[in-house]
Amino acid sequence: MTDSTDSTEPAVGAPERRPGGRTARVRAQVLDAVRAELAEAGHEGLTVEGVAARAGVHRTTVYRRWRDVGGLLVDVIAAAGEMDWQPPDTGSLRGDLTALNREIQESLVVRPSFAVALMAASFHSEQAARAQTRLWADRYAQCEILVERAVARGELPVRGARGATELDARSLLIAATAPVYHQVVLLRADPDPRLPERAAAAAVLAAAAGAFSVPRTEGA
Amino acid sequence: MTDSTDSTEPAVGAPERRPGGRTARVRAQVLDAVRAELAEAGHEGLTVEGVAARAGVHRTTVYRRWRDVGGLLVDVIAAAGEMDWQPPDTGSLRGDLTALNREIQESLVVRPSFAVALMAASFHSEQAARAQTRLWADRYAQCEILVERAVARGELPVRGARGATELDARSLLIAATAPVYHQVVLLRADPDPRLPERAAAAAVLAAAAGAFSVPRTEGA
Incomplete structure (x- = not known):
């Protein structure tokens, strides 16, 4: 999946002629x-x-x-x-979320950070903010596969039949990743090499305890 | 506790004469x-x-x-x-964190938002960023009482004697609050009235499952 496939407005300046030209x-x-x-x-x-x-x-x-x-x-x-970005696939949800958080933390602490520059720009440019919101939405959508795989492996509770629940994958992903952005971008803390794993582990424990379970929607 | 008590440098322009003058x-x-x-x-x-x-x-x-x-x-x-700000005291950790998150979400979604304007400024002014980092550190320190009260009420696991653990209160507070900032400030999602409680509940479940337990430090 790429950012442009389901975008309703074409990116300004997107090349219209043959690629590679x-x-x-x-x-x-x-x-x-x-x-x-x-x-x-x-x-x-x-x-x-x-x-x-x-x-x-x-x-x-x-x-x-x-x-x-x-x-x-x-x-x-x-x-x-x-970009041909693929979410991590380590064999466990905790491993996947840790790898994702490491990638995020790396992109935020590298100096100069393009990711932080874009965030700063989005405070001042409505156009940039909208484009960035679309990118975030797409990346989180791409990462939902991590949660689907974990459910398929039986790592997370999903009740069947009556009282069926499903996981709110996006809330789980945000719970896992938000502390990394919060610490590095907003609190400007020194990057903690243990944070990616700790934030991932906390989200997995919360998920296992049912924190992100929601009633199954019709037809899902 | 106020922002200025343990600050090593006096705020520029802090009044030096009698208050109220x-x-x-x-x-x-x-x-x-x-x-x-x-x-x-x-x-x-x-x-x-x-x-x-x-x-x-x-x-x-x-x-x-x-x-x-x-x-x-x-x-x-x-x-x-x-400001004479006091953290909430509702009688339960989940209630306290929900109230805290509601206050945070309110400060971020109100238009115009002074809180968001300050965050934007901190991307561009090193002075503002340092002052803001101090303010955040103080507010999180103030909120540690929420976790201490929950432990005293027996809401959260703290093992005694050998293998004693204590709670990393700050990590718990960040896990509870970060999703609200992430959704509103970085993802620019429409404010979700259920998010303050959901993010609080997820952090409490993770804490109950031991996500923020660390080995007790000597003399603590």
């Missing part, structure tokens, strides 16, 4: 430049001129295709969604 | 103006001139006492820490 090459150069500028100077430092200069393309090319800084932000977030 | 009055007017400007225009819209005009004080007064926008942000955060 000049259009795709220019887009790759420009988006690389956006990522580098964002990581170095943050959202306030992002300008169409700076991106064009770094990408080595004419600024009218950037204006024509991406229009403005908002268009560049939307497209760089869309490109993150198009 | 002109100094305190001017500070109150200026900080009210900072909050209003922040909520309306965000961090980028904050200027010493705008704050002075809204507060009805001369801008040299603001420059002399707060120096710049960073100083104003630090002092408005310090003032939040000086």
Whole structure:
């Protein structure tokens, strides 16, 4: 699944010609430049001129295709969604969530952090915020397979027949991952190498105790 | 406990003369103006001139006492820490954490949100970020009493004697509250009125299952 498949509005500047051609090459150069500028100077430092200069393309090319800084932000977030990202598959829910949290923590503590720069940008650009919300929604949807696999392996309680329940996979995933964002991004704590596993383990224990069980919906 | 008691550096512009006097009055007017400007225009819209005009004080007064926008942000955060805030006391850990989460969600979804404006500012001002980190640390420290009371009531497992454990109160509090920030601030989901209670209940279940138990430290 990619970010763009179920998106209702096409990303600004999405290449319309054959992939691998000049259009795709220019887009790759420009988006690389956006990522580098964002990581170095943050959202306030992002300008169409700076991106064009770094990408080595004419600024009218950037204006024509991406229009403005908002268009560049939307497209760089869309490109993150198009990446062939796969959720971890370690054989246990706790292992999967730990691996996911390690990946998240790594993306947040690396300096400069593109992920943190995007979050900062989303406080100031409505366009970037919407694109980012779509990306988050897609990533969490992709991760629901972790919970489905755990249920299939019998790791989590799902009652059958009358009083049937199912797991609210998204709430479980948010419970597992939110502490990592909270500690690193909002509390700005020093990254704790044990946090990814601890947050994962706590969510699994809560899930095993029924914290994310909801009545089964009709037809599910 | 207030934000300033154990702070090693005094807040910029903290009143040095008797409380309730002109100094305190001017500070109150200026900080009210900072909050209003922040909520309306965000961090980028904050200027010493705008704050002075809204507060009805001369801008040299603001420059002399707060120096710049960073100083104003630090002092408005310090003032939040000086508020006589008390953690909830409902008689159960689940009730306390639910009440805490409701208060948090309310502060984040109200428009304009001073809390969200401060978070946005902390991405861009190192001074504001440090002041905010201190405020968060103090608020979580204040809330540890919720966990202590729950242990005293026998709601949570603490093994005695050999193999003694104690609860990592802060990790429990973060697990309970992080999903609310995550959903509202980072995922920008529509506020879910059930989320405060669900996130609280999940953290309590995880705690009851031993998720936040750590070996007791010497002398604790």
